[in-house]
Amino acid sequence: MVELDFEKGNGLLPAIVQEFRTGKVLMLAYVNRASWERTLETGEAHYWSRSRQEIWHKGSTSGNVQKIKEIYVDCDNDTVLFKVEQVGGAACHTGYETCFHKQVGRDREISIVGERLFDPERVYGK
C-alpha cells in the first residue's frame, strides 16, 4: 500500500503533471493528504493551492480538468507524478499548453515556445 512522506515538506508534496500521450510536462503543483485522497477517489487531479490555502480542483473554473491516467511515486515517497489527459489542451492559467513555455537560452534570455490555446481574460474574466 502506498504511503507518502508528507512530513518532509510540512504536509505538502510536489506533484509533477505530465500529458500521458505527448509526454509533455505541463506543470508542477502541490498535494496535501486531503487533495491526494480526493485525486485517488475522483480520478481528477486535486491540489493544494498555496496562495489560496485551499483544496484546488484543477479546471473547476476553466473546465480544463486533468483526468488521471497513471500515478507514480518516486523512490523516496516524497514526490508524485500524475500522467493525465488534459481536457481542453491547456494546463497553464496563461492559456499555454504547458506552464513550461519559457525556454532559457545560452545567453540566459527567455524565448516563449508554443502557442496560446485560450485567452485567460475570456476564461477567468476579471
Next chain:
Amino acid sequence: MVELDFEKGNGLLPAIVQEFRTGKVLMLAYVNRASWERTLETGEAHYWSRSRQEIWHKGSTSGNVQKIKEIYVDCDNDTVLFKVEQVGGAACHTGYETCFHKQVGRDREISIVGERLFDPERVYGK
C-alpha cells in the same frame, strides 16, 4: 533575462528532470541560486542536496551525470524543467532508469515498473 523566484521556497526551487529523447520524467530535485548558476555555467545538472546541505553535482560519484539539453522555466518563475541526456541511462540511486518506478494501482498497491540498470552496492559501495 531569466529571473527565478527563489524567495517562495526559502531559497530552493524544484527542478523537474526529463530525459530529452524519451520524455521520461527521471527525478525531481532542488536548486538553490548557486547550483542553478553552476548548472548554467557547466552544462551539467547541479542541485542542492537537502539531506547533505551542499551542492550536489549529480553523477559525480556514479558517473551518471546529466547533460543539459534544454532548460524551461514555468509561468511563475518558481519551477524549472531540465531536459537532459542521462549518462549511463539510470537517474535513480536505486539503479532504476527513473526515480518514478513505483506505479500506484487502483487498489493503491505499488507495482515496480522498469528494470534495474545497475546495482547500487557496486556503484556506491559501502
